[in-house]
Amino acid sequence: MGRWPEFSFAVQSFELRSTSGAGRFPTQSNSHSGRSANPGHAGVEPAAPTCFDGFVTPPIDLLGTTAPALLRAAVTAFENTKGAHVAHRLHRDAVTRGEFAPPSHGLGPRAADTWRQIARLELPRVVDTAFEDTPTGKLRKRLLRLGDGRTVESVHLPMGRGRSSLCLSTQVGCARACTFCETGREGLLRNLTPGEIVAQVTLACRDQRPDTLVFMGMGEPLDNPTGLFGALEVLTDPHGLAYARDRLTICTVGHVPGLQRLRELGWKRLGLALSLNAADDGLRRELMPQTRWSLGEIQRALVAYRQRKNLALGVHWCLLPGINDTQRDAEAIARFCAPLGRVLVHVIPYNPGSEPLTRAPNVTETERFVGWLRDAGLAVRRRVTKGRSVMAACGQLAGGAAAAAGKAGDRAPERPSS
Numbered sequence: 001m002g003r004w005p006e007f008s009f010a011v012q013s014f015e016l017r018s019t020s021g022a023g024r025f026p027t028q029s030n031s032h033s034g035r036s037a038n039p040g041h042a043g044v045e046p047a048a049p050t051c052f053d054g055f056v057t058p059p060i061d062l063l064g065t066t067a068p069a070l071l072r073a074a075v076t077a078f079e080n081t082k083g084a085h086v087a088h089r090l091h092r093d094a095v096t097r098g099e100f101a102p103p104s105h106g107l108g109p110r111a112a113d114t115w116r117q118i119a120r121l122e123l124p125r126v127v128d129t130a131f132e133d134t135p136t137g138k139l140r141k142r143l144l145r146l147g148d149g150r151t152v153e154s155v156h157l158p159m160g161r162g163r164s165s166l167c168l169s170t171q172v173g174c175a176r177a178c179t180f181c182e183t184g185r186e187g188l189l190r191n192l193t194p195g196e197i198v199a200q201v202t203l204a205c206r207d208q209r210p211d212t213l214v215f216m217g218m219g220e221p222l223d224n225p226t227g228l229f230g231a232l233e234v235l236t237d238p239h240g241l242a243y244a245r246d247r248l249t250i251c252t253v254g255h256v257p258g259l260q261r262l263r264e265l266g267w268k269r270l271g272l273a274l275s276l277n278a279a280d281d282g283l284r285r286e287l288m289p290q291t292r293w294s295l296g297e298i299q300r301a302l303v304a305y306r307q308r309k310n311l312a313l314g315v316h317w318c319l320l321p322g323i324n325d326t327q328r329d330a331e332a333i334a335r336f337c338a339p340l341g342r343v344l345v346h347v348i349p350y351n352p353g354s355e356p357l358t359r360a361p362n363v364t365e366t367e368r369f370v371g372w373l374r375d376a377g378l379a380v381r382r383r384v385t386k387g388r389s390v391m392a393a394c395g396q397l398a399g400g401a402a403a404a405a406g407k408a409g410d411r412a413p414e415r416p417s418s
């Protein structure tokens with residue numbers, strides 16, 4: 001394992017900078033570098049400074065900051081003059097609607113100008129939206145262009161009865177190189193900032209506020225602790241988007257030190273899922289070559305992670321015909337899960353990408369495997385495949401490569417996002 005970056009909840013720890021000029025504006029006390037957990041992957045830093053980059057000058061990234069932190073910054077900047085009192089309203093406008101318009105809150109020109117020096121709104125542009133009609137509603141895959149020109153995707157999934165879930169990306173590309181995943185082919189280009197992660201939710205809210213958020217898009221979330229933990233703070237901030245912790249699920253390849261960090265967070269209701277896919281170390285190394293922890297280590301980390309008995313740990317199994325679809329595989333999953341407490345196994349039929357590892361399993365094969373798991377005493381959910389026609393299904397996100405290649409599916413033209 002490479003050097004694990006230090007993390008602290010910097011969004012809550014602004015302090016004064018005592019230099020001249022911009023000295024009245026608060027800066028972050030944390031000197032965290034934001035480096036990737038994967039040394040050797042050059043160029044993973046976000047291009048633009050954020051409030052997580054250490055001693056940066058304002059303006060503060062509104063989407064990467066909690067409302068209380070913004071208020072503290074404003075109180076410092078305005079000193080005893082009027083203007084700071086709108087901090088919570090401005091923050092709420094930014095995270096829920098992607099708007100930043102200080103004059104709309106009755107501020108005069110000077111106060112509005114001060115606000116523009118304190119804070120900035122950097123919303124990615126939605127450069128492409130692909131749609132697929134599913135039995136539960138319209139699925140939307142959004143391609144977002146970030147400030148440095150790189151692109152990521154998020155998928156807004158209809159869940160039926162008017163509910164929806166948003167699959168979020170945490171990195172541009174991914175270092176884990178899972179062989180069944182399009183993102184893994186790209187390698188890691190850089191981590192997303194907390195604001196860039198939150199922005200995916202903000203943009204989705206313009207169509208429909210997602211009921212649940214799953215960190216299962218591009219990237220291994222626990223390889224980007226600065227982005228992930230910062231975004232979690234903002235997403236659950238009761239003054240802003242106000243998501244309950246049990247509405248969020250982190251999906252990991254089994255990042256052992258990351259699981260320890262999550263445990264230290266102490267959020268007992270936070271959802272967690274393991275992307276397992278192979279229940280013996282040899283096959284897992286073949287399928288997920290950059291996942292360096294053994295199944296034994298991951299199992300121990302998950303046992304230690306459990307903070308409440310009724311947590312239903314998700315165990316994801318991408319079903320690959322001819323590779324991991326036998327009864328022996330099902331029994332191996334049951335053995336792996338035995339010490340983990342309450343578990344729900346999600347069987348995800350493989351979605352072939354640009355260089356398929358194998359074919360997609362048919363319904364009979366999937367049902368047979370689900371039956372073996374149930375026979376072994378496991379609770380199982382068979383995932384309904386959504387988004388395959390627009391390369392939006394599990395393992396198919398590629399940050400725009402599909403759009404560039406002109407894949408099939410309904411599309412909306414490019415439109416400015418703010």
Ligand code: SF4
Binds near residue numbers: 177181217253
């Ligand atoms: S499956 Fe997840 S961890 Fe593996 S390469 Fe794809 S995005 Fe990365």
